[in-house]
Amino acid sequence: MKIAIIGTGNVGAALGGSFVRAGHEVTFAARDGAKTATVAATAGARTASTPSAAAAAADVIVLAVPYTEAIRVAGEIAVDAAGKVLVDATNPLKADYSGLSTVGGPSGAERIQKAAAATKVVKAFNTVFASLQANPGLNGQAADALIAGDDAAAKATVAGLASSIGLRPIDAGSLVGATELEALAWLNIALQLRTGGNWSSSFVLIGAPEKAIAA
Numbered sequence: 759m760k761i762a763i764i765g766t767g768n769v770g771a772a773l774g775g776s777f778v779r780a781g782h783e784v785t786f787a788a789r790d791g792a793k794t795a796t797v798a799a800t801a802g803a804r805t806a807s808t809p810s811a812a813a814a815a816a817d818v819i820v821l822a823v824p825y826t827e828a829i830r831v832a833g834e835i836a837v838d839a840a841g842k843v844l845v846d847a848t849n850p851l852k853a854d855y856s857g858l859s860t861v862g863g864p865s866g867a868e869r870i871q872k873a874a875a876a877t878k879v880v881k882a883f884n885t886v887f888a889s890l891q892a893n894p895g896l897n898g899q900a901a902d903a904l905i906a907g908d909d910a911a912a913k914a915t916v917a918g919l920a921s922s923i924g925l926r927p928i929d930a931g932s933l934v935g936a937t938e939l940e941a942l943a944w945l946n947i948a949l950q951l952r953t954g955g956n957w958s959s960s961f962v963l964i965g966a967p968e969k970a971i972a973a
């Protein structure tokens with residue numbers, strides 16, 4: 759699958775490396791061209807000069823930028839990403855890491871869907887720390903990738919991607935469920951912040967209903 763990853767930080771580098779190892783064709787785009795080239799070379803991926811150019815050449819686009827930039831980037835790539843799967847891996851954290859900025863309103867994913875209305879937004883990978891995105895079996899068993907979206911085919915595509923890198927995809931329902939996925943991610947982040955942990959905790963739903971396991 760041709761995957762564009764917008765962002766070359768913790769998430770972009772981790773997912774990009776895993777996707778390449780799973781046999782996918784990955785193209786990175788961000789703002790800092792030199793860093794983008796380095797991250798792409800390390801992962802065995804390509805680069806594009808802009809997020810829009812990366813989106814235009816991809817089947818699936820992964821948003822791996824800070825949430826404060828995500829709406830802007832979604833708007834920027836909206837035309838080139840139209841009709842395609844747009845994976846929202848972001849978490850709408852407050853700038854001071856005291857919680858989520860979206861509480862009481864739509865989830866970050868729903869706002870991204872609004873900014874890029876013709877794309878098929880799927881919330882995924884936001885509940886998985888970068889350490890696990892790079893190594894899904896880090897804790898001795900496959901971490902769960904909780905996936906929410908309104909388009910069944912788009913969700914199946916993302917479930918297949920998650921599965922291809924060794925995560926267990928769980929169908930968490932429609933895009934309104936992104937509110938819960940963002941809250942769940944925050945729970946894990948807050949736990950790490952409070953305890954000075956090593957950012958390797960992951961969710962595995964014990965006894966998950968067979969029909970929720972997406973691939």
Ligand SMILES: NC(=O)c1ccc[n+]([C@@H]2O[C@H](COP(=O)([O-])OP(=O)(O)OC[C@H]3O[C@@H](n4cnc5c(N)ncnc54)[C@H](OP(=O)(O)O)[C@@H]3O)[C@@H](O)[C@H]2O)c1
Pocket residue numbers: 764765766767768769770787788789790791793809822823824825827830831847848849850851883884885886887888889
């Ligand atoms: N870290 C985790 O374990 C983790 C896990 C799950 C989800 N998340 C979420 O995933 C998102 C990314 O996290 P991260 O830890 O990877 O962040 P990060 O390390 O700070 O990386 C952010 C990346 O976004 C790029 N970027 C920022 N603004 C941009 C713009 N306008 N256009 C294009 N690229 C832009 C930056 O590129 P430049 O350097 O070129 O500016 C950088 O490569 C966040 O929403 C985070 O909450 C993080």
